[in-house]
Amino acid sequence: MxxxxxxxxxxxxxxxxxxxxxxxxxxxxxxxxxxxxxxxxxxxxxxxxxxxxxxxxxxxxxxxxxxxxxxxxxxxxxxxxxxxxxxxxxxxxxxxxxxxxxxQTDAVVARALQCFRLTRAQALEVAEARRNRHLDALTAGLEGEEFRRAVRVDRESELVTITVLLPDASWFQEKVTDRNIAGELKEWLDIYSGLELGDAVANLLNRRRRGRQEGA
Incomplete structure (x- = not known):
């Protein structure tokens, strides 16, 4: 202080x-x-x-x-x-x-968008691969390091940057004044749900978590 x-x-x-x-x-x-x-x-x-x-x-x-x-x-x-x-x-x-x-709003949103190292098509492709890897590993009952190895995908860290920053950037959506920045942000937000692990993976993860708790 x-x-x-x-x-x-x-x-x-x-x-x-x-x-x-x-x-x-x-x-x-x-x-x-x-x-x-x-x-x-x-x-x-x-x-x-x-x-x-x-x-x-x-x-x-x-x-x-x-x-x-x-x-x-x-x-x-x-x-x-x-x-x-x-x-x-x-x-x-x-x-x-x-x-x-x-x-200022335009500057911070532009800064967030500049952190994205994947195109939207690439991000969706990486996200799909990550979902499929998780589904396969969870269905097979893999655990620990074996699970972590099985779910790894190329460029996952770049996807994580996007999925972490987009929710924060979305708060500014209606406040952006630059049309190009606003348009790019909207296009990313439109595909955001496709970048997540999805309900199927979330349900399997929750089921595994409950199983661990019950077995503890």
């Missing part, structure tokens, strides 16, 4: 220098995301202090995320992109009048 109170009042250049100096070398990302969490949480007393209002907090959040983008190596695109959307959603829900460009 002391770090937060000190850092939030710095300008961009001062903040970047301070983050470089103070970030723990072994876990700089965790430290910065802890600061970001304080920024987004109203009930912390520090956010009620004079000079710390919503505009200041949003600007600070955008600078923290810029630092993650520019200074930290290989940040997890899912975690970072969801953080952008979380802050952008807060700005909308709290009725912010001044929102940094990187936290």
């Amino acid at each position: 002391i770090d937060y109170r000190t850092l939030i009042g710095l300008d961009s250049i001062e903040l970047t220098d301070a983050l470089r100096r103070n970030a723990p070398p072994k876990a700089p990302g965790q430290w910065i995301f802890a600061l970001l969490d304080i920024t987004c949480t109203d009930y912390y007393p520090v956010n009620q202090e004079p000079g710390i209002n919503l505009t200041v907090r949003l600007l600070f959040a955008s600078r923290l995320l810029d630092f993650v983008d520019q200074e930290l190596r290989a940040p997890d695109p899912i975690i970072v992109t969801r953080a952008y959307m979380k802050v952008a959603r807060k700005a909308i829900e709290d009725g912010a009048h001044e929102v940094p460009p990187s936290l």
Whole structure:
């Protein structure tokens, strides 16, 4: 909290220098995301202090995320992109009048879409293969590492990125102003149900879970 109170009042250049100096070398990302969490949480007393209002907090959040983008190596695109959307959603829900460009609706949705490394056709193909692998492995009663090996499919991690980010992005659907971004988001949301494991797999997984519980 002391770090937060000190850092939030710095300008961009001062903040970047301070983050470089103070970030723990072994876990700089965790430290910065802890600061970001304080920024987004109203009930912390520090956010009620004079000079710390919503505009200041949003600007600070955008600078923290810029630092993650520019200074930290290989940040997890899912975690970072969801953080952008979380802050952008807060700005909308709290009725912010001044929102940094990187936290505006079109920017955060475009950022999420840029994380998708599969075309929609490819995503549906990978999803179908994943469903079939799960159905086969569950029907065969595979367990543990044998099950995990059996259900693996190529490019699954890229599909997971899409299925994790799309639900968050969907909240902004009616708020996107750029027609191209809005159109692309809609096309992805239209196929979202086809990217999931589906009811058949979910039912088999639930049945297996109940069996384990009953046998425990």
